Amino acid sequence: MSPIILYNHDASPPCCLVRLVAGVIGVDIKKVDVRDIENGMKNPEILKKNPQHTVPTIDDNGLVIAESRAIAMYLVSKYAKTGSLYPADLQKRVLVDQRLFFDQDLYNRILAVCAPLFYGKPVPQSDADKMKDGLDTLSRMLDGKQWLAGDNVTLADYAVAVSLATLEYNPEFAIDAAKHPNITQWISRLEESSPMYREHIEQFFETVRKTAEEEKKKAQQK
Ligand SMILES: N[C@@H](CCC(=O)N[C@@H](CS)C(=O)NCC(=O)O)C(=O)O
Structure with a gap:
């Protein structure tokens, strides 16, 4: 299993949410910093992964997810030791x-x-x-x-x-x-x-x- 890749920009609020949630539940992520936020997600290879061309995007061993809140729900559902941040009930x-x-x-x-x-x-x-x-x-x-x-x-x-x-x-x-x-x-x-x-x-x-x-x-x- 490779670490989860996060296409990231440090000044992006939705990226902050993903980093924060990963940090709190203790899951390792490998940041790939996208410096030019307007154009950096628009090359054909990335657009195939995320047609929305937004950061944050994660790639968890081939499963690609965009939208910070969806990423946060996924990370907690899959990796958190307890369900309290996103309850199963x-x-x-x-x-x-x-x-x-x-x-x-x-x-x-x-x-x-x-x-x-x-x-x-x-x-x-x-x-x-x-x-x-x-x-x-x-x-x-x-x-x-x-x-x-x-x-x-x-x-x-x-x-x-x-x-x-x-x-x-x-x-x-x-x-x-x-x-x-x-x-x-x-x-x-x-x-x-x-x-x-x-x-x-x-x-x-x-x-x-x-x-x-x-x-x-x-x-x-x-
Ligand atoms: N609703 C999205 C918003 C993501 C978003 O708009 N990200 C900005 C950076 S903060 C972005 O990637 N902008 C570049 C673009 O839209 O091409 C989320 O929560 O992930």
Whole structure:
């Protein structure tokens, strides 16, 4: 058995989710860093593997999977020692699934307030409003709850936390603890839940800050 290959970019939030989950469950991955994120996944050989030409993509001994949340579900289902991150019980699992689908939408809203930075453009008010509406929804989901789906940390918590970490690209939209205490308290709980989580998320924050600075400079030079 060869190690699992991860087509990766360190500044990519969905890649961060895969690295984080692999780290927490203790599965070895071999990173293949795709430096040019726009073009690097577009050669014919890679396109045959992943027509979406996105990172993250994994290749587990010939089984190729794209989409970070699908990869995370697969890794936990196949390699985790316990099922708590993605429970086998259908009634518990569907709650995690629901939040993971919610996260895809939330991530797109977050991306819409971060991506303009790469082009030196302002954030349209409608996108800012949609993102804030997403945070309000998340805050309601966490009302009176420790975790997003059930009584313990699940993939849903990790996925949404990584989406929120993406806001570091545009700190103007950082979570306001006074407005969203449910969210900031839940983030603190996650940080306390596992040293591996903390390690990955801190590394990601650092990479994002560095990348955001570089992109800002590039946009100013255009
Ligand atoms: N929904 C996908 C999104 C993946 C995605 O958009 N990845 C970006 C990098 S963060 C990418 O590969 N962009 C290059 C492209 O789309 O060609 C996931 O969660 O894996």
